[in-house]
Amino acid sequence: MGILTWIIFGLIAGAIAKALHPGNDPGGWIVTIIIGILGSMLGGWIGSMIFGVDVTGFNFSSFLVAIGGSVLLLAIYRMVTKK
Template identity: 35%
Template sequence: MSWLWAIIVGLVLGLIAKAILPGKQKIPLWLTVIFGMIGSVLGNWAATGLGINETKGVDWGRHLLQLLGAVIVVAVGDRLWVGMRGGGGRRAA
C-alpha cells in the first residue's frame, strides 16, 4: 500500500510542479510521476534535516519542502529530457 501512496503523491506533486513552472514541460506523465516521487523523498530528507518532519497536526513545512523538491527535480529533469531527446531547441533559418 505504501507504493500506491508514493505513486499518488508523486503524481500530484509532479503535476503541481509542472503547473508552477513557466512554459511547457516536455516530459511524459510517467516521468512526471517519478520526478514527483523523487522530489517528495528529497523534501522528506530536508524536513528531517531541519527537524520539522513530524509535527502535531498537518505537516505544512514538510509538504512545502516536498513540493519545492518536486519543482526542482521536474525543472532539471525536463531540461535533461529535452537535451537527451534533442527536441525543443531552436533551429537556425
C-alpha cells in the first residue's frame, strides 16, 4: 500500500482515535493527526508482521488496522506525556 494511502488512513484514524480517547493533548488536533498517521503505519506493520493480516488498499480490514494502531499509539503517547 502506498504512503499516500497510509497518510489518508492516518488522518481519519487519528480523528477516530481522538473520539475514542477524548482528552486534552499537548498540541491538540495537530498532534493527534501526526499520531494518527504514525499509528496507522504502526498498525499496518503489526498487522502484517505479527498477525499476518495482509493490508492491501483502501478496504475495511486495512482501515481497522489503521485505527487500532492509532488508538494504541495515542494511548502510549498519553502514558509517556502524563504528568
